[in-house]
Amino acid sequence: MIPQVSQLPTGQGDVLGWIFQVAWIALIVATFIYGQRIQMTLMLREVEGSLFRLKFMRDKGRKTAISTLKELGGSETDPTDRVDRFLEYVAIQPVNLDPSGVIWRLEHILNVRDVRFKDEVKLMVPGVDEVQTNNMENMLEAALALNIIYKVIRHFYVLGKKTKSLYIIMQLQMLLPIILREAEAFSNALQAFTHGQPIGDGAGALVAAKLMHGHRAKKIAKDTVMAKLSIEGRTAYVLKAKGPGGNVGKPGEAIKQILEKNKGKIATAIVVDAALKLEGENPGEVAEGVGVAIGGPQIEKYKVEETVLKYKVPVNVVLIKEDIGDAVSTMRKEIFDAADGVIDRIKRLILERTKKGDSIIIAGIGNTIGIGQ
Amino acid sequence: MSKADSPSKGFSSIMIIIVIVALGLSIAAFFFAANALIVTQDVIQGSYFALIGIMGLTLLTYMLIQTRKRTLSLSIQAQKVATTILCQKCGFKNLRDFQRGDFIFKEAEGCPKCNEKMMIASIYREVKKKKGKKELS
Ligand SMILES: [Zn+2]
Numbered sequence: 001m002i003p004q005v006s007q008l009p010t011g012q013g014d015v016l017g018w019i020f021q022v023a024w025i026a027l028i029v030a031t032f033i034y035g036q037r038i039q040m041t042l043m044l045r046e047v048e049g050s051l052f053r054l055k056f057m058r059d060k061g062r063k064t065a066i067s068t069l070k071e072l073g074g075s076e077t078d079p080t081d082r083v084d085r086f087l088e089y090v091a092i093q094p095v096n097l098d099p100s101g102v103i104w105r106l107e108h109i110l111n112v113r114d115v116r117f118k119d120e121v122k123l124m125v126p127g128v129d130e131v132q133t134n135n136m137e138n139m140l141e142a143a144l145a146l147n148i149i150y151k152v153i154r155h156f157y158v159l160g161k162k163t164k165s166l167y168i169i170m171q172l173q174m175l176l177p178i179i180l181r182e183a184e185a186f187s188n189a190l191q192a193f194t195h196g197q198p199i200g201d202g203a204g205a206l207v208a209a210k211l212m213h214g215h216r217a218k219k220i221a222k223d224t225v226m227a228k229l230s231i232e233g234r235t236a237y238v239l240k241a242k243g244p245g246g247n248v249g250k251p252g253e254a255i256k257q258i259l260e261k262n263k264g265k266i267a268t269a270i271v272v273d274a275a276l277k278l279e280g281e282n283p284g285e286v287a288e289g290v291g292v293a294i295g296g297p298q299i300e301k302y303k304v305e306e307t308v309l310k311y312k313v314p315v316n317v318v319l320i321k322e323d324i325g326d327a328v329s330t331m332r333k334e335i336f337d338a339a340d341g342v343i344d345r346i347k348r349l350i351l352e353r354t355k356k357g358d359s360i361i362i363a364g365i366g367n368t369i370g371i372g373q
Numbered sequence: 374m375s376k377a378d379s380p381s382k383g384f385s386s387i388m389i390i391i392v393i394v395a396l397g398l399s400i401a402a403f404f405f406a407a408n409a410l411i412v413t414q415d416v417i418q419g420s421y422f423a424l425i426g427i428m429g430l431t432l433l434t435y436m437l438i439q440t441r442k443r444t445l446s447l448s449i450q451a452q453k454v455a456t457t458i459l460c461q462k463c464g465f466k467n468l469r470d471f472q473r474g475d476f477i478f479k480e481a482e483g484c485p486k487c488n489e490k491m492m493i494a495s496i497y498r499e500v501k502k503k504k505g506k507k508e509l510s
Binding site for chain 2: 038191244330370
């Protein structure tokens with residue numbers, strides 16, 4: 001192409017032809033020299049577009065939070081200042097240079113955070129019941145997550161622009177599709193949390209609720225309830241977070257207590273939880289396995305792993321597959337319908353792996369918002 | 374929030390230079406194409422320049438579309454959520470929109486058939502599947 005262009009407008013002494021040729025060569029040279037700059041500019045534009053979207057979601061989250069709190073709290077208090085302060089809260093990770101005991105230090109910090117958040121909500125909307133407090137706390141956490149995501153991405157965007165570093169911008173541009181998906185998930189979560197609708201993450205809690213419905217549930221650990229019932233001739237301790245407020249409870253603590261109360265005489269523990277699906281899998285697919293499936297900051301998982309090791313109790317898991325968007329937005333029909341299939345699997349598992357008269361633990365993990373018991 | 378720390382909406386200077394140069398080149402290319410086709414009757418040269426011109430314009434259009442696209446699709450739709458109320462005695466079912474305060478296993482109003490207390494059996498949203506897409510399985 002290039003040699004042909006360079007020989008085209010010659011011959012007739014055409015001035016315009018020369019200009020055209022010089023401009024053409026200049027463009028090629030410029031592409032060689034500034035190619036990276038141009039590429040960077042294009043990437044920056046793309047990042048900027050995503051950043052706008054993140055900002056939009058952040059602002060919407062903040063607005064939703066404020067208007068919901070206003071609606072609940074009546075006209076006497078204006079929660080705007082408090083919400084703005086809340087959206088900037090940080091929890092600092094404990095030292096992990098010396099990892100011994102880091103779990104307990106982390107647990108303490110998260111407990112303090114939880115108490116602080118709930119107190120904050122009570123100050124924003126005084127006189128509201130526990131269920132609403134928990135839901136509002138969840139809603140504010142989603143808005144907080146959106147705010148943090150936006151701020152971090154903006155930080156790297158501005159940093160990349162200032163330093164003109166292709167690598168900062170490139171990383172950002174490559175990660176953004178995944179980050180946007182997560183932010184969109186939180187944005188959808190706001191609707192579920194403001195209205196108190198069950199979310200996909202609560203699939204495990206739903207299974208436990210279906211099992212324990214009609215039986216007396218008593219508190220066993222913070223925000224966690226347990227019911228003793230009989231399934232297929234076995235004594236089952238079914239536990240879940242206390243609904244219908246937005247709670248994940250302390251399932252690890254609860255399992256530990258049940259095991260210790262029974263001196264480890266538990267034939268098997270079955271953990272039911274929602275799990276992230278791989279792309280291509282259908283939401284609501286059920287999978288089985290062994291191990292402890294408890295998400296979050298790993299504290300509860302650690303507690304269970306330690307106790308079942310102490311008493312050598314086998315742990316089985318039943319997982320309900322869903323993607324990150326489904327996990328925090330209102331529960332999809334497919335996931336809801338999967339619960340009955342999970343109960344059948346649990347029954348089969350019990351029949352295969354335990355004897356009549358055995359005791360078992362069934363733990364429904366997940367946020368129990370919108371799910372009673 | 375100050376203007377400096379939020380993303381700017383304007384065109385960057387590099388972008389403007391690229392647009393101007395590309396526009397100038399394509400116009401010149403079209404001029405030469407016309408010159409070659411009409412005056413010197415050289416079809417090969419003429420169509421060659423026309424091709425360059427079309428390429429330049431395509432690039433410009435692509436860039437403009439790119440900048441327009443991001444202002445669209447900035448809205449989040451509310452999802453429709455359904456609540457099913459079930460009578461455990463006679464199996465009467467009532468499907469309605471979700472209302473604040475609903476939760477699964479909540480006691481609801483009396484059954485219109487047998488007056489027994491009904492219960493919320495399910496709350497979920499239905500996602501319409503996109504048609505015409507074949508999936509690997
Ligand atoms: Zn009835």
